[in-house]
Amino acid sequence: MANKLTTPLSEMLGIKYPIFLAGMAVGGIQETAPTPIKLVAAVSNAGGLGVLGDSFSNLDEMDRGIQELKRLTNGHPYGIDFLLPAVRADVTATSNKEVYEQLSKEYPAHIAIMKEVISQEGLEEAAVSQSEPMSTDLLKRKIEIVLDHKVPIFAAATGEPPEWFTKRGHELGIKFIGMCGAVRHAERQVAANVDIITAQGTEAGGHTGNISSFVLIPQIVDKVAPRPVLAAGGIGSGRHVAASLALGAQGAWVGTAFLASEETNIPTDHQNQILNGRSDQFTTSKFSSGKQQRAFHNIVKDAWIKSGLTALPMPLQGILMEPMTNAAKKAGRWDLVGNPSGQISGMLTERRPAKDILMEMVDEAEETIDAMQRNLRS
Amino acid sequence: MANIHTSLCDMFGIEQPIVMAGMSLGLDDAMPSPPRLAAAVTNAGGLGVMGCGSRKPETIDWCIREFKKHSSGPLGIDLLLPVTMGTGSNPETKAEVRARLEKDYPKHVAFVKEMVQEYNLPEIDLDDAEEEAMTAELLKKEFEVVLDHKVPVFVAGLGDPSWVVPLARKQGMKVGGVVGAVRHAERQKAAGVDFIIAQGTEGGGHTGSIATFPLVPQVVDTASPIPVLAAGGIGNGRQIAASFVLGAQAAWIGSAFLVAEENDIPIEHQQQILDGNSGDFTLSKYRTGKQSRSYKSPVKDAWAVSGLDPLPMPLQGILMEPVYKASRSIGMMHLDTATAGQVAGLVTERKPAKDIVDRLVAETHEALDNMKSFMS
Numbered sequence: 001m002a003n004k005l006t007t008p009l010s011e012m013l014g015i016k017y018p019i020f021l022a023g024m025a026v027g028g029i030q031e032t033a034p035t036p037i038k039l040v041a042a043v044s045n046a047g048g049l050g051v052l053g054d055s056f057s058n059l060d061e062m063d064r065g066i067q068e069l070k071r072l073t074n075g076h077p078y079g080i081d082f083l084l085p086a087v088r089a090d091v092t093a094t095s096n097k098e099v100y101e102q103l104s105k106e107y108p109a110h111i112a113i114m115k116e117v118i119s120q121e122g123l124e125e126a127a128v129s130q131s132e133p134m135s136t137d138l139l140k141r142k143i144e145i146v147l148d149h150k151v152p153i154f155a156a157a158t159g160e161p162p163e164w165f166t167k168r169g170h171e172l173g174i175k176f177i178g179m180c181g182a183v184r185h186a187e188r189q190v191a192a193n194v195d196i197i198t199a200q201g202t203e204a205g206g207h208t209g210n211i212s213s214f215v216l217i218p219q220i221v222d223k224v225a226p227r228p229v230l231a232a233g234g235i236g237s238g239r240h241v242a243a244s245l246a247l248g249a250q251g252a253w254v255g256t257a258f259l260a261s262e263e264t265n266i267p268t269d270h271q272n273q274i275l276n277g278r279s280d281q282f283t284t285s286k287f288s289s290g291k292q293q294r295a296f297h298n299i300v301k302d303a304w305i306k307s308g309l310t311a312l313p314m315p316l317q318g319i320l321m322e323p324m325t326n327a328a329k330k331a332g333r334w335d336l337v338g339n340p341s342g343q344i345s346g347m348l349t350e351r352r353p354a355k356d357i358l359m360e361m362v363d364e365a366e367e368t369i370d371a372m373q374r375n376l377r378s
Numbered sequence: 379m380a381n382i383h384t385s386l387c388d389m390f391g392i393e394q395p396i397v398m399a400g401m402s403l404g405l406d407d408a409m410p411s412p413p414r415l416a417a418a419v420t421n422a423g424g425l426g427v428m429g430c431g432s433r434k435p436e437t438i439d440w441c442i443r444e445f446k447k448h449s450s451g452p453l454g455i456d457l458l459l460p461v462t463m464g465t466g467s468n469p470e471t472k473a474e475v476r477a478r479l480e481k482d483y484p485k486h487v488a489f490v491k492e493m494v495q496e497y498n499l500p501e502i503d504l505d506d507a508e509e510e511a512m513t514a515e516l517l518k519k520e521f522e523v524v525l526d527h528k529v530p531v532f533v534a535g536l537g538d539p540s541w542v543v544p545l546a547r548k549q550g551m552k553v554g555g556v557v558g559a560v561r562h563a564e565r566q567k568a569a570g571v572d573f574i575i576a577q578g579t580e581g582g583g584h585t586g587s588i589a590t591f592p593l594v595p596q597v598v599d600t601a602s603p604i605p606v607l608a609a610g611g612i613g614n615g616r617q618i619a620a621s622f623v624l625g626a627q628a629a630w631i632g633s634a635f636l637v638a639e640e641n642d643i644p645i646e647h648q649q650q651i652l653d654g655n656s657g658d659f660t661l662s663k664y665r666t667g668k669q670s671r672s673y674k675s676p677v678k679d680a681w682a683v684s685g686l687d688p689l690p691m692p693l694q695g696i697l698m699e700p701v702y703k704a705s706r707s708i709g710m711m712h713l714d715t716a717t718a719g720q721v722a723g724l725v726t727e728r729k730p731a732k733d734i735v736d737r738l739v740a741e742t743h744e745a746l747d748n749m750k751s752f753m754s
Binding site for chain 2: 202213216219234242244246308342366374
């Protein structure tokens with residue numbers, strides 16, 4: 001049977017199926033990236049839309065990465081996603097190391113919690129990286145690269161794109177996706193003139209709000225109409241894709257389900273947490289980035305909860321944690337490193353090629369929609 | 379047009395797959411699922427379930443008789459059957475429990491006194507010193523009433539209904555329980571329940587931490603062939619259609635019926651539901667000892683900062699009575715707020731229950747019909 005699942009949104013973007021790979025990133029490393037170039041290309045080439053979570057450690061790498069992605073996707077649309085957080089600390093230092101040195105003077109209690117984990121776990125404290133911290137200027141230069149390459153889709157995982165970006169982007173034919181976790185964010189995204197709105201429920205992995213997909217999606221759909229909405233958070237099967245359409249969305253933004261793919265680069269230990277974990281083991285906290293994030297529960301999270309301390313704003317909290325995170329990575333202690341994934345993990349049990357994951361979703365969504373048109377009495 | 383009459387409708391003897399959740403938090407004169415409302419839902423083709431958790435056996439008896447005055451259709455009763463409780467097997471009066479709290483939990487009692495002072499609450503006469511606190515014995519007595527009346531549908535709003543299954547079956551009743559995680563569904567399936575309600579964290583009142591989207595299909599797969607009702611975050615037909623798509627056979631709907639004209643909750647609570655945003659309905663254990671979702675309140679905030687651990691049921695509820703009963707007595711409903719779910723963010727109209735049921739049914743058909751257009 002030929003597949004036929006389409007929506008006005010998939011037609012507008014020229015993709016076969018309205019299923020998007022969520023751009024996911026945890027720090028600038030392609031080698032351990034959740035959405036490396038090969039996964040993005042696999043999803044786009046299979047008829048979905050692959051979105052790359054910015055995992056480049058510098059601007060040159062980003063430039064080369066996009067060229068490579070263009071080559072591999074061979075004319076199929078793809079996207080790139082990075083954070084444009086509305087609330088963040090104003091950083092003037094030129095390296096994470098420099099920021100860390102300031103933090104150790106200003107936030108001794110925070111540093112102490114982090115160091116306690118190091119000694120308790122018998123880790124050897126690691127150095128803080130020399131990479132350039134997130135700043136308005138750095139974001140500007142990244143945006144220029146997106147514009148230079150006329151990347152077909154740009155998604156901001158948090159915050160909204162500045163006006164000059166959407167204006168110049170639209171002139172080049174770039175489509176913008178904005179992320180919302182509450183109705184008031186949708187108003188901001190509409191004001192920023194994005195083309196597509198993602199409504200992401202609290203059950204999602206990574207940065208996420210408190211309102212669930214079931215409740216959030218129809219409210220956002222009504223708020224931003226006629227703009228199309230992508231459903232996100234808790235989508236791991238074709239039933240979820242079909243349910244998203246029932247709620248009024250025109251497509252699904254799928255993250256965690258693709259972390260069970262063969263093409264992702266996340267550490268095997270993290271993939272096993274997703275394949276073996278229960279939904280309630282994926283909990284929210286602000287300790288790893290400064291913004292609320294859902295990730296596999298671990299003892300580092302417990303230490304923060306016990307401390308009662310408030311997390312620092314982005315990007316400070318992440319930099320503050322570096323000596324511990326880098327040490328854990330070096331020692332292969334992935335259980336101490338944040339694994340941002342969603343509650344849907346409880347349903348995922350098999351590692352498969354991305355194409356198979358996508359096609360099973362499409363097939364199941366179609367079967368479910370068909371079944372809904374018949375008698376529901378079993 | 380899709381036919382939305384499911385096998386579960388046949389089991390309950392109803393036309394429409396819409397079940398009003400049995401909600402119990404609230405005083406006897408301000409019930410969230412009173413008999414008149416439950417009867418209206420049943421008369422409109424759905425199933426009205428009355429939440430009778432922590433009510434006296436004679437009140438439960440009254441509820442059932444009162445329902446029957448308004449409807450000859452099926453009804454359900456929902457009781458709370460917590461697995462662990464802070465009371466022993468012997469009867470204990472509320473006065474005895476309060477004395478025990480003073481002695482064993484001085485910090486908790488101090489918190490309550492602090493709140494009473496902070497908000498200038500009157501010291502009210504609780505007038506229930508001789509009243510029996512919830513114990514395993516009292517739960518049995520509550521359930522006896524339900525058995526005697528052969529109430530067609532019984533629901534355990536929380537906890538483990540295993541012990542009631544054989545008793546209820548003898549009376550020809552159908553039994554189910556609310557679950558918030560797959561392992562709870564496994565336990566209930568093993569106990570032989572007739573149906574399972576999978577409630578996502580977005581639900582109002584006692585609720586778990588897993589959202590409806592990830593939870594429902596997992597429970598459907600685990601429970602199969604036992605039918606599942608979806609719960610948590612259902613207030614319009616699109617959400618009912620999505621529940622069917624996820625494999626549920628009916629929707630368990632609470633918050634949307636809290637604004638029904640037949641409801642008896644305080645008008646201020648209805649206003650919180652009508653005006654509030656989804657984000658205003660937050661989780662806490664401060665009110666009953668178990669995680670529950672309700673409208674924001676400064677008492678809830680103070681509890682969160684206090685760092686105190688919640689006491690087991692029914693101790694936490696008895697502990698907090700001087701705060702919430704006193705706030706109600708002087709109409710300070712921003713302290714004792716509405717128990718409701720995140721879907722309150724899209725509930726904006728006060729209507730008769732029949733209109734709510736009719737709207738939900740029409741919207742469900744529309745949503746299912748709309749899905750056809752995605753298969754070109």
